[in-house]
Amino acid sequence: VIDYTDIIEKAKAGDQNAFGLVYTELYTPVFKYIYARSRDKELSENITNDVFMRFYTSIDIYKTQKETPLSYLFTIARNLLINYAKKKRPRPLEDGELETAASPGLNQLESSELAGDVTEMLEALTYIQRDQREVIELKYLSELSNKEIAEMLGKSEANVRQLESRGLRKLREQLEKHV
Amino acid sequence: MYKELQDNDIVDLLAKTSSELAPSEASLSKLLSNLEQGATQSRGVAKTTPIQTARSTRTIPRNSPYMRFVSAFGGVVAICFIYFGVTGNTIPSTTPGTVTQNEAISTSAELASNVSIQATAKNMGARSTQAMVAKKAASSEVTELSALLETELAAEVSADTSLLALSDTL
Numbered sequence: 001v002i003d004y005t006d007i008i009e010k011a012k013a014g015d016q017n018a019f020g021l022v023y024t025e026l027y028t029p030v031f032k033y034i035y036a037r038s039r040d041k042e043l044s045e046n047i048t049n050d051v052f053m054r055f056y057t058s059i060d061i062y063k064t065q066k067e068t069p070l071s072y073l074f075t076i077a078r079n080l081l082i083n084y085a086k087k088k089r090p091r092p093l094e095d096g097e098l099e100t101a102a103s104p105g106l107n108q109l110e111s112s113e114l115a116g117d118v119t120e121m122l123e124a125l126t127y128i129q130r131d132q133r134e135v136i137e138l139k140y141l142s143e144l145s146n147k148e149i150a151e152m153l154g155k156s157e158a159n160v161r162q163l164e165s166r167g168l169r170k171l172r173e174q175l176e177k178h179v
Numbered sequence: 180m181y182k183e184l185q186d187n188d189i190v191d192l193l194a195k196t197s198s199e200l201a202p203s204e205a206s207l208s209k210l211l212s213n214l215e216q217g218a219t220q221s222r223g224v225a226k227t228t229p230i231q232t233a234r235s236t237r238t239i240p241r242n243s244p245y246m247r248f249v250s251a252f253g254g255v256v257a258i259c260f261i262y263f264g265v266t267g268n269t270i271p272s273t274t275p276g277t278v279t280q281n282e283a284i285s286t287s288a289e290l291a292s293n294v295s296i297q298a299t300a301k302n303m304g305a306r307s308t309q310a311m312v313a314k315k316a317a318s319s320e321v322t323e324l325s326a327l328l329e330t331e332l333a334a335e336v337s338a339d340t341s342l343l344a345l346s347d348t349l
Contacts, residue, residue, distance in 0.1 A: 032200040045202070118196045140193035141200060172184045 004069045012059055019059070022069055023052055029142035030073050036122055036141050037081055041113055047084065051076045070144070071152040124174040132167030135160055 002025060010018035030051055035044040054076050055062070055069075062072060114122070125133050131153075138149045139160075146164075150157045 028202060031202045032197060035200045035202075036196070048202075114199055115195075117192060118199045121192050121196045136193070140190070141197045143197060168186055168189055172186070172189050175189070176184060 005064045008059070008062070008064050008069060019056060022055075026070055026073055027052070029070070029138075029144060030077055033074065033137060033142045034077055034081065036125070036137055038084070039114065039119070039122060043084070047077065047080050050080055054080075068148070068151055070148060074138075074152060120175065121171075124171055127174045128167055128170040132163050132170060135163040136167040136171065139164060 004022065007018045007021055011022060027048065031044055031048045034047050034051075035041060038044050038047070051073055055073055062069075067075075125136065128136070134153065135149060138144045138152070139146070144152075146157045146160045149155075150160045153160070155163075
């Protein structure tokens with residue numbers, strides 16, 4: 001686990017390389033987290049870009065003692081995803097769309113850029129408890145350590161392991177149920 | 180397909196999902212360039228906001244109150260132009276607060292006296308500089324009047340002298 005305290009202080013002082021290091025190290029986990037939720041690659045690129053832009057512009061007010069950069073970035077990512085979901089208001093169904101809407105998931109599977117089993121996995125994740133889903137996504141998709149997840153969610157590592165274990169079991173049940 | 184799933188299968192599928200979600204190199208470079216642009220903007224380079232763009236490209240409807248006022252004002256200006264052009268009338272050159280020569284003469288008694296410029300200006304409803312100009316003009320008028328009076332007085336004195344001389348002779 002990288003200690004970002006000095007790196008962030010350098011970035012605050014205007015060191016572009018220091019910010020570049022944060023960007024290089026943390027871009028992928030943030031992107032994967034957003035992509036898993038949005039399932040739209042281009043949108044995820046834009047939102048991830050926005051996350052780092054916001055971090056860059058607010059780096060002076062960011063306090064390393066309060067939370068880790070990863071936690072800070074994920075908080076921004078979550079807020080942006082919520083904002084995006086709010087903007088994407090549902091529209092009334094047009095003729096011929098009713099049949100498609102009656103079979104949820106099918107339309108998404110056909111239009112998704114991702115492989116079928118991957119899309120099914122992402123779909124199954126939406127059916128498990130929120131805190132379990134968060135832990136599974138952060139650990140297996142964003143590839144963070146239990147320590148990083150514990151810091152980010154404000155839980156103990158033991159609690160994280162418990163949520164992970166329950167989440168995997170629920171996920172397996174969900175996948176078995178849908179086939 | 181997933182009827183006899185094991186925990187390891189789930190973990191493998193999650194690993195596959197994670198690799199599928201990985202960003203491409205192209206997007207990384209694109210984002211880096213965007214970040215550079217963002218850095219330039221945050222350093223103070225002027226950027227047009229969507230609101231500014233909307234304001235700069237906004238068109239005013241022809242039937243809006245503003246456009247109706249502009250049309251009406253243009254009509255009034257045109258009518259005035261035609262009126263003064265046809266009648267030959269002119270707008271008086273004096274404006275409120277300007278002192279004419281006549282006014283200066285009428286106040287010459289006061290101006291010729293020792294009343295201060297400020298007090299005179301106040302009485303005339305004019306500025307001090309205007310009162311000063313008027314006072315100078317009035318002073319010259321008074322000088323001329325005095326000369327005329329002196330001439331007339333001299334003539335009268337002369338006439339009186341002539342009459343006295345005639346009476347003496349008689």
